[in-house]
Structures are given as C-alpha cells and as structure tokens.
Amino acid sequence: MDDQQAIARAEEILHQAVDGMTPRPTLKAVRRASVGPCLAHDDHSEDDRVQVRLGYQLTGVPGTAAKSLVKQADEAWRKLGYAYQSSDGGPDWSDPFPSVFMRTKSDDFWMDASAGVLDRAKGEGLAAITVTSPCFLAAGQSATPAAGAASFDVPLPDPAAEHRIRAHSSRIYDALRAPHAETPGAGLMPVDDNRGRVFFHHTWSAKSAGCDEATQAVARGQAYLEAAGWVVRRQGAGALRGLNPEDHSVAQILADETGMIRVAVTTPVARASDTQA
Structure with a gap:
C-alpha cells in the first residue's frame, strides 16, 4: 500500500458511512487526508512507518441528529462486515452522545464515529468521523523485520x-x-x-x-x-x-x-x- 491508495481507501470508508445518511450532513474537514507518523497499536518497530488519517465533522443538520448519525454510521459499516474494535461489542445506545469504534477486517483500517456535546441539557451534539489506515512504509524506505511474539526468548520477570x-x-x-x-x-x-x-x-x-x-x-x-x-x-x-x-x-x-x-x-x-x- 502507498499513500495514495491509503488515502483513497480511507475516503471510501468515510463515504460508506455518510452517503446514505438522513438527514444528509455536510462534511467539514478537521483533518484532511494526510500522511503522518505511525503510532503503532501493538508492536515495536525501528522503521519510519507512516499512516493516513482523516477526520470530518458532520455539519448542517440539527444538533439533535448527532446520535442518529453515529448510529447510521454504525449500521452502514456493520452491513459491510466491519467489526467493533473491542470484543465487548458496540456502544451503549442509551448514551445520548455515543461513540463507535470499528475496524475493517480485510485491511485493518480503524475508524470511529462519535457525538460530541454541544448542549447537554437540550441533547444537542456534533457528530464526527475519523479514519486511520494501518501503518505502512513510505516510498523509498526499507522495512525492518516485523515484530512478533512467536520467536523470542520469553523474558524473565523484570x-x-x-x-x-x-x-x-x-x-x-x-x-x-x-x-x-x-x-x-x-x-x-x-x-x-x-x-x-x-x-x-x-x-x-x-x-x-x-x-x-x-x-x-x-x-x-x-x-x-x-x-x-x-x-x-x-x-x-x-x-x-x-x-x-x-x-x-x-x-x-x-x-x-x-x-x-x-x-x-x-x-x-x-x-x-x-x-x-
């Protein structure tokens, strides 16, 4: 995967959630798709891997629609076979300002949809979606061996x-x-x-x-x-x-x-x- 492929895939995942929403929100970029340093989720690596991140606020709709938009993103992604990041399952929909954390099974993009609070008393919020690619090597960089747990000496208690x-x-x-x-x-x-x-x-x-x-x-x-x-x-x-x-x-x-x-x-x-x- 290169940066353009990662950006295209991240934008595809975003639109899979947004394009069928009702009411239809306007996308306001808070982080345009860009390549940045990798913060590894589960390993240690000495190469200079990068990853793509993008983020949008879903504007132009009533604040009371924020929870509904998050729920619609959840439903759209689940229909495509995407999974919750946690084995504990999905969000608590009784929360007026829920967050959804999911990932794609095939290529391990991570995404979340959340409702931030604008006016708690009125139940008004602002929905936002972020998508993060897996880490990959930028053009011209060489990989070091991937980290793994199978082949190392089990460390003594330290x-x-x-x-x-x-x-x-x-x-x-x-x-x-x-x-x-x-x-x-x-x-x-x-x-x-x-x-x-x-x-x-x-x-x-x-x-x-x-x-x-x-x-x-x-x-x-x-x-x-x-x-x-x-x-x-x-x-x-x-x-x-x-x-x-x-x-x-x-x-x-x-x-x-x-x-x-x-x-x-x-x-x-x-x-x-x-x-x-």
Whole structure:
C-alpha cells in the first residue's frame, strides 16, 4: 500500500458511512487526508512507518441528529462486515452522545464515529468521523523485520523494566493534564523485534475537549519530556516522539481532531540470556 491508495481507501470508508445518511450532513474537514507518523497499536518497530488519517465533522443538520448519525454510521459499516474494535461489542445506545469504534477486517483500517456535546441539557451534539489506515512504509524506505511474539526468548520477570515504563507513562499522563480514556487494545505487553531484543510496550489514551485542547496537551507533554532530558522530535502539531538517552525508552504521543490523545511507551526488557551471561 502507498499513500495514495491509503488515502483513497480511507475516503471510501468515510463515504460508506455518510452517503446514505438522513438527514444528509455536510462534511467539514478537521483533518484532511494526510500522511503522518505511525503510532503503532501493538508492536515495536525501528522503521519510519507512516499512516493516513482523516477526520470530518458532520455539519448542517440539527444538533439533535448527532446520535442518529453515529448510529447510521454504525449500521452502514456493520452491513459491510466491519467489526467493533473491542470484543465487548458496540456502544451503549442509551448514551445520548455515543461513540463507535470499528475496524475493517480485510485491511485493518480503524475508524470511529462519535457525538460530541454541544448542549447537554437540550441533547444537542456534533457528530464526527475519523479514519486511520494501518501503518505502512513510505516510498523509498526499507522495512525492518516485523515484530512478533512467536520467536523470542520469553523474558524473565523484570520488575525494574515494568516499574520504569509505568513511571514514564505516569509522568507523561500527569503532564498532559487530560483524563484517562478507555480504548481497545491498551495495556502493557512484551514484544520483540526478531533481532533478539525484547521490549515492554505500553499503550494508553487520554481524552481532551477537542483538537485545540489536545494540541495543547501534547505541547505540555513535550515540555515535560524536554525538561526531563528526553530528546524530542516533533512530527506535526499533534504528534511527537521522544528518546530517553539514559534507559533507551521511547515515547510517542499523538493527538487527533476529536481530542483523543494516544500514547505509546517502549522500554528494553532484560532477557534470560542477559542475566546468564
């Protein structure tokens, strides 16, 4: 997959949800389809993979229609065989401002439709849809071996590494000053890079009130990392990657137009062969 194919597929998934909606909304771009840095969901990789993200608000309809639009997106995607990201199933439709998190089974695009609050007392909201492609290599880049769990030495219990990665996550969370958000697939897991190196990879999310607030939260995260001695590289207004030169941990922070802030922290783990050397 290249960037143009990823953009075309993301836009197709968006229109599969929107084109049959009643009342018909107007699409207002809050993130036009663009290629940006990859924030991996479930692995550690040293290549410079990228992914496509797009986001639209569904405007031009009454605020009371927001929940209905989210439900129509859910129904359209389910008819195409797309699945919920979580094994727990779909949203709670008793919530006046629901969110739907789904993915395509064939090519693993992730998407969500959500209703943000405009006036809670009147039940008025604003629906939005985002679509994110899987990670892929940009033209001219070479791949490193894919991460996997089948071929590495099972790491010994490493309390120091676990404490280290949780401490990094906790301090980043405090710096962001945004409430924790439950997201499918979040948590701590061991991974390896098929080069004999094992890592802990910790993913989690926070949720702010919107795009501007999320960007400000990322800026606070950058300020903390730089003050703590991390080497930080910005990858756009809402994304950054930081390297801790002392323990070789890597932190990635990515904010989207809905106010969701996704964080991934990776740190090396001691292997059995290390301790026996």
